[in-house]
Amino acid sequence: QDGEELLDHARAIVAMHDEAVARLSSSKLTGRVRVGANEEITASQLVDLLGRFDRIHPRASVEYHVEQSNVLARMLGKGELDVAVFQVAEDEVRPTDQVLWNDELAWAVSATQPVTEAPLPLVSYGTECCYLPLATRVLDATHKSHRHVFSGQSRASVEAAIAAGLGVGVVSRRQLSDDLVEWEPPFDLPALPRMCQIVRHRKEPIPPIADALVSELVVELSPPVT
Numbered sequence: 001q002d003g004e005e006l007l008d009h010a011r012a013i014v015a016m017h018d019e020a021v022a023r024l025s026s027s028k029l030t031g032r033v034r035v036g037a038n039e040e041i042t043a044s045q046l047v048d049l050l051g052r053f054d055r056i057h058p059r060a061s062v063e064y065h066v067e068q069s070n071v072l073a074r075m076l077g078k079g080e081l082d083v084a085v086f087q088v089a090e091d092e093v094r095p096t097d098q099v100l101w102n103d104e105l106a107w108a109v110s111a112t113q114p115v116t117e118a119p120l121p122l123v124s125y126g127t128e129c130c131y132l133p134l135a136t137r138v139l140d141a142t143h144k145s146h147r148h149v150f151s152g153q154s155r156a157s158v159e160a161a162i163a164a165g166l167g168v169g170v171v172s173r174r175q176l177s178d179d180l181v182e183w184e185p186p187f188d189l190p191a192l193p194r195m196c197q198i199v200r201h202r203k204e205p206i207p208p209i210a211d212a213l214v215s216e217l218v219v220e221l222s223p224p225v226t
Contacts, residue, residue, distance in 0.1 A: 027057050031209040036065040036072045037085040039155055040172075040197055041221060049220045053213060060209045068128040068153070076202055082210040083201050085217060087130060090194040098199040098218045104173040105131070105192040107183035113165020117186070119145035121167030125158055126151040130195075131170040138190050197221075 037046060043066075050062050067075070069086040076084045085100070093099060109115050120139065124132040132148075139146045149167045152158040155175070162169045163179040170192065176182055199217050201210060 027212070028059065029057050029209045029212060030059040031207050032061045032063060033083065033207070033210045033213050034063045034065070034081045035083045035085075035213060035217075036067055036075060036081045038067065038069050038072060038087060040087065041085055045221065049216060053216055057209065057212065062213070068125060069130050070128045073200075076200060079202060081202065082207065083199065083213055083217070085197070085199050085221065087195050087197055089130070089134070090196050093196050093198060094200065096200070097196075098214065100197045100199060100218070100221050101223050103195040103197060105134070105170055105195060106173045106176060107168055107185070107189075107192075108162050108171045108176060108180045109168050109183040110163050110165040111179050111181045113163075115165060115168055115183075119147045121149040122146050123150040123152075123158060123161045123167040123169035124148065126153065134192060135170045138192065141190055142187065144187065144189075 046064065050064060053062065054060075065072075065075070065081065069088070072081065072084040072086040073088075075081045087103065088097075090102070115121060122132075122135060124135065126132065136146065150158075150161040152161060158169055158171070159175060159180060161167070162171070168183050171180065172195075173182075199214055199221075201214055206214075
């Protein structure tokens with residue numbers, strides 16, 4: 001019992017120590033950083049990272065946006081963001097991009113509900129996601145008729161629509177599950193391109209505070225080497 005009480009005090013002492021060290025060793029970088037990310041990055045990941053970044057750089061401020069990849073790319077191009085984390089096809093990666101991980105895509109259907117094939121019903125994240133243009137381009141290349149039946153803004157809504165049998169959708173292979181299985185089309189389809197989750201910053205010159213955030217994002221979000 002005494003040990004458990006001492007442990008509570010020890011944790012409080014360590015927390016106060018860490019806070020004091022952070023304040024004494026905090027940087028002098030200032031300015032505002034506008035950062036955006038897609039849904040591939042979880043809210044908890046970004047909240048923890050931005051909280052730590054705020055403690056290290058108390059004189060700076062961060063403005064955070066969650067959008068789909070195409071929206072983030074446009075905002076970055078217009079100068080509305082300083083840094084963005086989003087997906088692009090492998091052949092669209094720029095030399096200045098930091099690649100966090102590669103992603104395999106798959107055609108997914110419901111594990112229990114059959115899907116009609118003519119015209120093929122498509123479930124997607126909408127026109128602002130890069131998956132829909134990829135899917136329609138592949139189907140058009142084979143002259144396969146298709147129709148858009150469902151558009152969702154979140155991963156949960158798209159997965160639910162596919163699982164309910166509304167149609168076929170292009171998803172990350174990591175999303176396949178007992179409810180969402182890989183579709184085996186009765187005709188030949190070109191392979192879907194590999195995707196890359198990247199960190200991209202606006203055109204130079206990039207402010208020092210934004211450069212510091214890019215470094216934090218790469219360290220924090222890159223998967224561990226196995």
